[in-house]
Amino acid sequence: MRLEEQLRGVSSVAIAGHIRPDGDCVGSCLAVYNYITTYFPQIRVQVFLEPIPTIFHFLQGAAQIQEASATDEAFDLCIVLDCGDTGRLGDAVKFYTSADHTVCIDHHVSNQSFADVNLIVPDASSTCELVYGVLEPERITKSIAECIYTGMIHDTGVFQYSCTSKSTMEIAGRLMDMGIDYPSIVDKTFYEKTYAQNRVLGQALLKSRLYEDAKCIGSVITREEMEQFSVLPKHLDGIVSQLRVTKEVEVAIFLYGLEEGSYKVSTRCKGDTVDLSQIAMKYHGGGHKKAAGFTLQGDDPWALIEQIVADVKEQLQD
Numbered sequence: 001m002r003l004e005e006q007l008r009g010v011s012s013v014a015i016a017g018h019i020r021p022d023g024d025c026v027g028s029c030l031a032v033y034n035y036i037t038t039y040f041p042q043i044r045v046q047v048f049l050e051p052i053p054t055i056f057h058f059l060q061g062a063a064q065i066q067e068a069s070a071t072d073e074a075f076d077l078c079i080v081l082d083c084g085d086t087g088r089l090g091d092a093v094k095f096y097t098s099a100d101h102t103v104c105i106d107h108h109v110s111n112q113s114f115a116d117v118n119l120i121v122p123d124a125s126s127t128c129e130l131v132y133g134v135l136e137p138e139r140i141t142k143s144i145a146e147c148i149y150t151g152m153i154h155d156t157g158v159f160q161y162s163c164t165s166k167s168t169m170e171i172a173g174r175l176m177d178m179g180i181d182y183p184s185i186v187d188k189t190f191y192e193k194t195y196a197q198n199r200v201l202g203q204a205l206l207k208s209r210l211y212e213d214a215k216c217i218g219s220v221i222t223r224e225e226m227e228q229f230s231v232l233p234k235h236l237d238g239i240v241s242q243l244r245v246t247k248e249v250e251v252a253i254f255l256y257g258l259e260e261g262s263y264k265v266s267t268r269c270k271g272d273t274v275d276l277s278q279i280a281m282k283y284h285g286g287g288h289k290k291a292a293g294f295t296l297q298g299d300d301p302w303a304l305i306e307q308i309v310a311d312v313k314e315q316l317q318d
Contacts, residue, residue, distance in 0.1 A: 001105075001117065006101075017080070026056045026062075027147045027148060027154070028127040031151070039139060052065060055192075067091070080103065082107075085110070103117045106130075109289060126152045128152045142178050145180050152171070196235065200225070204219045204221055218254070218309065220301040251269045263295065267287075267291070273316060276292035
């Protein structure tokens with residue numbers, strides 16, 4: 001699939017990604033947005049996402065992102081990026097349902113190819129890597145390269161996860177050759193944390209518990225603790241990954257409080273013994289084999305963690 005083929009005869013485009021957008025979602029959406037605005041100025045294009053983390057505000061086009069509530073207008077084409085199903089589009093689903101034509105580019109194994117035209121590659125490192133492949137390489141500007149590189153490093157853990165392939169590294173090298181400030185992008189969007197973020201990470205580590213002979217680790221940050229440490233959900237990124245690198249641990253489970261009695265669950269694993277996407281789909285979530293998320297209802301978060309550990313144990317036994 002080539003993006004330019006999908007834009008023929010189109011006068012308006014809505015771009016949307018999943019709720020609680022991460023680096024790959026933001027990067028892929030803005031890469032496509034910047035490509036269209038640069039080379040197809042006759043097309044009216046808009047990106048609809050929930051508020052993005054401030055670490056991504058440096059990307060070109062970030063200031064033009066709107067929330068779905070800003071308008072009810074219809075678009076000829078809706079391009080969905082890094083989203084496994086329409087339920088994860090949030091309020092932006094209205095642009096998908098009202099569009100004359102829809103395109104989805106994604107790498108979630110749970111994606112059932114729900115759009116008119118689909119590019120779904122579960123083995124790809126990131127949606128941004130797929131976006132690179134649908135653009136004309138000679139038309140990728142430095143600003144577009146920054147968007148793509150940002151998404152790639154966030155979904156590969158700066159190229160340390162097993163989803164990183166030879167192709168991933170070759171594409172990253174081409175983007176680096178375009179003069180992007182890749183050390184700064186890595187430091188400021190992936191590693192750098194505020195003092196409050198480091199404190200709440202410490203709290204999560206102190207509270208963590210081991211399960212199944214240290215094969216699993218779990219922790220939780222409640223809404224009250226988020227207020228205590230003055231952090232928002234977006235500031236909790238990276239905690240589950242830090243839990244994952246604990247020696248001998250195969251699966252990490254991290255919960256944080258949403259509204260009363262509701263928890264966002266993030267899971268990560270090493271090796272190939274557990275398929276987290278299967279567990280996520282059981283709870284109407286989504287993701288990948290080694291990284292998945294969903295939402296659970298309950299008053300006791302530790303009981304919820306034990307419930308997920310039981311799901312993991314079932315796979316380990318199999």
